[in-house]
Amino acid sequence: MTSNIPHQRKRALIVGINKYPRNPLDYCLNDAEDLSKALQRIEFDVSLGTNCNRKEFLDLIESFVQVIQRNDLILFYFAGHGRQNQDQNYLILSDYNYDFSTTEENYIVEHCVNVQYIMKKIYDKRCRVSIFLFDCCRNYVRTRAMDMKQGLSPMCARSETLIAYSCAPGEAALDETKNARNGIFMQNLLKHIEIPNEDFEQVLKSVARDVKAQTDGFQLPYRTSSLTELVYLVPHLVQGQTYFSTAFPFFVKHDLKGVLKYIG
Known part of the structure; x- marks a missing residue:
């Protein structure tokens, strides 16, 4: 029997960039594509961007936020290079190529995308839950040089938001793999x-x-959260049952075959 409770959608925007004019990466596309497939298996509506330049990325964000509804669960994931600049965080797109025409601090502002811009676009839609996963600031070299500002700076999570980094703030994630396909954070x-x-x-x-x-x-990995309830991306169901969570109201209908796909 079909439930008359409104369905709460799960939507994701996934971006992976390997192709950079300088310091290209090896596993970000695989990470983005594999996460997209996993989320689709658990009934997310996924938008995927690969090797986006700045304009393509901004267009992708605009298209994504236009269809967000009030009761959606939203997940944003970025794999690629990122950098902090004057205590702000920026995502670096595939056409970033510093040309020394100005200071790099100014160049970043004009040619990258501020993380707060993305967050505000999503926050303004007042969705139920926002999850941000930043798998960026990748580095081939294991270094903790004290004179380098590696990685992203810490950010506060607004109401019902979870922010996760693949490494601690101010540090770089490793562009290494243990399974010959994915970065270490995504593999796990x-x-x-x-x-x-x-x-x-x-x-x-x-x-x-x-x-x-x-x-x-x-x-x-590091995370900061303002979530007040439990969030299950995959509810536990039995045959013929419609899921109702008193901890967090996401309603989904499955049969036992669908559940066995997830657990076995």
Whole structure:
């Protein structure tokens, strides 16, 4: 029997960039594509961008936010280069190529995309939950040089928002792989993200534990959250049952075959 409770949509914007004029990366496209497939299996509506330049990225954001509704769960993921600049965070797109015509601080403002711009576009839609995953600031070299501002700076999570970094603020994630396909953060996220009845903050704790172990403590994912309820990306269901969570009201209808796909 079909439930008469309105369906709460899950929507994701996933972006991966390998192709840079300088310092190209190896695994970001795979990470974005594999996450997109995993989210589609758990009934997300996914928009995917690969090797976007700045204009393509801004157009993608605009198209994505136009269809967000009030009760949606929104997930944004970016894999590529990112950088902090005067305590603001910027995502670097595929056409970024500093030409020394001005200071790089000014060039970044004009040629990158401020993370706060993306967040505000989504916040203004007043969706139910916002999740931001930043798998960027990738580096081939294991370094903790004190004179380098690596990685993104910490950000505060607005109401019902979770922000997660693949490494600690001010540090760089490793552009390494343990499975010859994915970055270390994504490899471990893919192991956990389709598990039914798992609060997403617990998923990220498991990912952080695994990343820390695989990198001997060098890389440790970080998160900040203002969520007031549990968030299940994959509800636990039995045959013929419509899901109703008193912890967080996302309503989805599945049969047992669909659930077995996730757990076995």
